Amino acid sequence: xxxxxxxxxxxxxxxxxxxxxxxxxLEPLHGLAISRRxxxxxxxxxxxxxxxxxxxxxxxxxxxxxxxxxxxxxxxRRAKFYQLTKAGIRQLKQETxxxxxxxxxxxxxxxxx
Numbered sequence: 014x015x016x017x018x019x020x021x022x023x024x025x026x027x028x029x030x031x032x033x034x035x036x037x038x039l040e041p042l043h044g045l046a047i048s049r050r051x052x053x054x055x056x057x058x059x060x061x062x063x064x065x066x067x068x069x070x071x072x073x074x075x076x077x078x079x080x081x082x083x084x085x086x087x088x089x090r091r092a093k094f095y096q097l098t099k100a101g102i103r104q105l106k107q108e109t110x111x112x113x114x115x116x117x118x119x120x121x122x123x124x125x126x
Contacts, residue, residue, distance in 0.1 A: 029069050031112060032059065034078065034097065034105040043084070043092035044070060070095055078104045 036042065036050040047070075048061045073079045078101035086092040097105065 027108065027111075028059075029061065029065060030073065031105070031108040032061075033066075033069060033073065034101055034108065037079065037095055037097050037101070038105060041082075041094045041096035043086050043094050045086070045092070047095065073101070076104075077101075 032051045032055070033047060036047055036054065042050060044063070044066055048063070048066055052060050070079065070081075074081060074095070077098060079095045080098050081093050081095050083091060084094045
């Protein structure tokens, strides 16, 4: 059985950003919920550890792609919830377009061999 990739070793540059942006496009989530959702939507291929997730969230918030506010998680604990800003929505569109081009190019290259 194939072992899931960890965010620190196997995620390509930019993959984590687009996954975070994509899962937050549906609703605001706190860090642990973001990690769970990424694992869910990727069939557990990507399991993002806190050491990768929280620096990425902080960097993306500094870039203006996310905003955050404190709230209560599903287990009634205080948690920081993240949501996309208008700049984040634009960034998601750009990164989605770029990944579409990359995947077509990779599929084409892999068919050659």
